[in-house]
Amino acid sequence: xxxxxxxxxxxxxLTTETWASRATLAHARALLGKVLVRTRAGRESARxxxxxxxxxxxxxxxxxxxxxxxRRTEVMYGPPGxxxxxxxxxxxxxxxxxxxxxxxxxxxxxxxxxxxxxxxRVTRSLVVGRxxxxxxxVRASGLHIEDRGIRVPERLVTRTPRIxxxxxxxxxxxxxxxxxxxxxxxxxxxxxx
DNA sequence: GGGAGGATGGAT
DNA sequence: TCCATCCTCCCA
Numbered sequence: 001x002x003x004x005x006x007x008x009x010x011x012x013x014l015t016t017e018t019w020a021s022r023a024t025l026a027h028a029r030a031l032l033g034k035v036l037v038r039t040r041a042g043r044e045s046a047r048x049x050x051x052x053x054x055x056x057x058x059x060x061x062x063x064x065x066x067x068x069x070x071r072r073t074e075v076m077y078g079p080p081g082x083x084x085x086x087x088x089x090x091x092x093x094x095x096x097x098x099x100x101x102x103x104x105x106x107x108x109x110x111x112x113x114x115x116x117x118x119x120x121r122v123t124r125s126l127v128v129g130r131x132x133x134x135x136x137x138v139r140a141s142g143l144h145i146e147d148r149g150i151r152v153p154e155r156l157v158t159r160t161p162r163i164x165x166x167x168x169x170x171x172x173x174x175x176x177x178x179x180x181x182x183x184x185x186x187x188x189x190x191x192x193x
Numbered sequence: 194g195g196g197a198g199g200a201t202g203g204a205t
Numbered sequence: 206t207c208c209a210t211c212c213t214c215c216c217a
Contacts, residue, residue, distance in 0.1 A: 053200070062200070064213095072213060090210030092201050109200060120201050164200050 017104070021056050024099045024106045025177065028054040031097070032181045033152035034145050036113055038126040045126060048150060048186065051112030053162045054177040055096070058105055062168035062175075065105030075134045076105035083143065085123070085133040092120030093129050097137060097145070111163070114183050156185050 037046045055063035064086075065073045075084045080100035084107050088094055096107040109119060116125040123129065128143060135141040159176040166173050 055200075064200080067214075070214070086200090087210095087212055088199060089201050089208095090199090090212070094200060096200090111200085118202070162200070167199080 016101075017057060017059070020101060020104050020106065024054050024056050024108065027099050028052045028108045028177070028179050029157065031108060031110075031145070032157060032179055033150040033186060035148050035150070036110065036122075036126065037139070037144055037146050038128065039139060039142050040127060046146070047113035047115060047122075047126065048183075049110060049113055049145075050183050050186065051110075051117070051178070051180045053109045053111055053179075054099075054106070055109065055162075056106045056177070060106075060168075060175075061172045062162060062165040063105065063107075066168075069105075073105060076107050077103055078134075081137050083132045083135050083137060083141070085128065085130045087130065088120075093123040094119050095123050095128050095132075111178070112180070114186070150186070152181050152186065156181050158182075 031049050031052050034049050035046050036049055037044060055065075057063060058065050058068075060066055063076075065076050067073075069077055072086060075082055076098055078098065079102045080098050082098045084096040084098050086094055095110045097110070099106045099108060110122050111119045113122050113125075116122050126143075132141065132143055135143070137144045158180045160178045160180070161174050161176055162178045
């Protein structure tokens, strides 16, 4: 696959996968500073997203979809803008937002929000579970994302390899597909916006 | 039907 | 460094 080698801009022919990969990474970056809004029993809790990771397509060996289309990964093959929630290590719910295009499995894991660092803590603090799996990210589902005007300047964004995926091998484990913004610095940025 | 291993987090 | 805890997927 053309996008597997790294520098897409040197490619003469840009494949559908290349475009989709770029779109997912741009989307991941754009999620920093957006607000995750949980509505439950008439109450709303909102948290600014501070850390995400991208899992991009069937060729990404760290992506669950790399092992084929199964019952669990089915939602990743569906239309974008839906939640992919699964249980890991028998105790932690992982919250992902499916990105597009349909039929091309990719998702963004929400690893941190203001006040909760770590994907397991994100879901625990917002009471998010597998009941949301496959649901669209709209208010009626009880969980959606809002842009409340928080600006995240590039200098506050850190990119690193993804966490806990060494089993995927060095090529995929080294992709800088984790995006973070310092929570405290973000507070200042939000105040200035 | 059985078994291995996992996109973590907290304790030791 | 260890391990709780259970779902998913592969293999037989």
